[in-house]
Amino acid sequence: MSILSLKEDRPTPSAVYNWRIYTCAAVVSWASCMIGYDSAFIGTTIALPSFIAEFNLDSYSSSKRALISANIVSVYQAGAFFGSLFAYASSYFIGRRKSLWLFAVLFIAGAGAMLAANAERGLNVIVGTRFLAGFGIGGASNMVPIYISELSPPAIRGRLVGIYELGWQIGGLVGFWINYGISEHMAPSNTQWLIPFGVQLIPAGLLLIGSIWVPESPRWLFSKGRREEATKVLCWLRQLPATDTYMLQEIAYIDEDLTRFRDEVGAGFFKPFRALKQKSVQWRFFLGGMLFLWQNATGINAINYYSPTVFKSLGITGTNNSFLTTGIFGVVKTVITFVWLLYLIDRLGRRKLLIFGSLGGSLCMWIIGALVKTVVPKEATTGGMTSGGVAAIFFLYLWTAIYTPSWNGTPWVINSEMFDQNTRSLGQASAAANNWFWNFLISRFTPQMFLKMGYGVYFFFAALMVCSSVFVFFLIPETKAIPLEQMDRLFATKPIRGAHVVVMEELARINEVQQEETEDKPTAEQYA
Structure with a gap:
């Protein structure tokens, strides 16, 4: 079998796997570039000497500086939490596509206002506007996986939702390296730290422009009774006539799912909340939220947002050395994401990847913690690399290579596909809100954790990753290649x-x- 071979739920015409479906997924995934860029650039930007000098951060104690950094980073996640919940309302009333317009505009407003910050106005400008930008990001993080999954043929759904994750990694890669570039080639100044803040407007602008071109989700149109428009969009996406057997089957699946749910629960803005009375629906909401708890329990966002702090704990000293090792971390994640996207997610499936990531990642974290406890402090007498530091960096990169094709994007894929049509938006809102809630806790308390726990932080995440493997083995079914309308049967x-x-x-x-x-x-x- 070739690397791009597929396992199909039913015979599928080759026309279904066409450029339109891939292009739509790529266009809306500019939203994840925005998310990935922020997770990478903010921690390194606030560590720039020019930023520290601008706001006189050296005058504060280490605990006070840790608190300031935590507030700058975590207020973004707080905004994203509320934005992801609000997206349920916007998607219900105005649809997936127009919701993306709305959240792109909100993000641009927040990100643009950040550029007004300086020593005179203080850090409150950045803190307040990051909440607004985070609100836009939270809404987009809800909408994009839903939109892609509702457009996707079952056999490549993981691959297409994986484009969302790829955008995240590309954004992160740019975020990691842009600060290394300006620290190497620009003298410390106000402009030096403003450039990374300004770059985040680029993917947001491309999302806003691109969302004008993409069509509305056909499944959302069907749910609103706009059958003619929905059929036209679906035929355009599949490049097949409405009379084709494949099209007739897909529309029949959609109709059957909508009819069943309306009979059991009913249609309307508040009716999906009524579905939460059903234990089967409650269970999937619980699983979706827990997947993001375990994702954040790997420690990834501690590394993303506070990479200079993490690499300092591994024995890396000096701003440029820290930024360089952080940039390589971003390269590893991006390269492995391509392998995950093209081969692993729709071939090996979701369950195997998550279990492998938990056990392999945990082993690496135990080793890193042991090295930081016993070797790195004894050798860290100079700014040069030591054998202990090199070993710790190696296992951190190995951990990255294990984490990336497993827990990095797979929870988003599962959450985008495991809910039925009428609870999908609410379920994704719950899942995205969980992601940003746990993300907020990690980003808010990571600086304090490193100050208080030291090497114990790595042991903490290692233990949690063992627990996550047990969770997946007993509770998460494999969802690859299963039609969206058959998820009820799978979970039963x-x-x-x-x-x-x-x-x-x-x-x-x-x-x-x-x-x-x-x-x-x-x-x-x-x-x-």
Whole structure:
């Protein structure tokens, strides 16, 4: 089998896998570039000597500086938490596409206002405007995975939602390296630290422009009763006529799912909340939120937001050395993301990747913590690299190579696909809010954790990663190649670890029966 071979739930015309579907996913994934860029640039920017001098941060104690850094970083996540919840309302009333316009505009307003900060106006300008920008990011983080999953053919859904994660890593890569570049080639000045703040407007502008071109989600249009428009969009995306057998089956799946849910719960803005009375729906909301708890429990956002602090604990001294090692960290993540996107997510599936990432990542964290405790402090007498520091950096990069194709993007993929049509937006809002809530806690308290716990931070994350492997093994089913409308069947099948095989076999038998029934009937083309 080739690297791009697919496992399909039913025979699929090759026209379905076309440039339009990939382009739409890439365009809306400018939103994740915005997220990735912030996670990478903010920690290194506030560590720039020019930023420290501008706001006289050297005059504060280490604990006070840690608190200031935590506030600057974490207020963004606080805004994102509320934005991700608000996105449920916007997506219901104005749709996925227009919601992206709205959140891009809010982000641009916040990010643009950050450029007004200086010593005279103080840090409050940055803190306040980062909340607004975070609100826009939170809404976009809700919308984009939903939008992509609702456009996607089942066989490449993981790959397309993976483009969202790829955008995150590309944004992070730029964020890591831009500060290394300006620290190397620009003299300390107000302009030096303003440039990284200004660059975040570029992906936001491209998202705003691109969202004018992409179509509305056909599944959202179907849910609003706009069948003619929805069918037209779906045919455009699949590059197939409405009379094609594949199209008739997909529309039938959508209709069946909408009818079932309206009969059981009903349509309306508040009706999905009624679905939360159902234990099966509650369970998926719980799983979605817990996936992001365990993702943040790996320690990734501690490294993303406070990479200079992390690399200092590993024995790296000097601003440029810290930025360089941080930049390489970003390169490793981006390269591995391509492998995850093109091969791993839709071939190995979600469960295996998460379990592998938990166990392998935990082992690396235990080793890093042991090195920081026993070797690095004894050798760190000069600014040069030591053998202990090199070993710790190696295992951190190995941890990155293990984490990236597992916990980095896979929770977003699972959450984008495991809810039914009528609870998908609410479920994604809950999942995204959970992501930003746990993200907020990590970004708010990481500086204090390093001050108080030292090497114990690595042992803390290592232990949590062991716990996450147990969680996935017993509670998370494999979702690859399962149609969105069949997720209820998947989650109802026991045991969880074998549910995927059972459902795929059932779908294959149903498809065989349908093909036999249609052999003796006139084709759709003959009717036309």
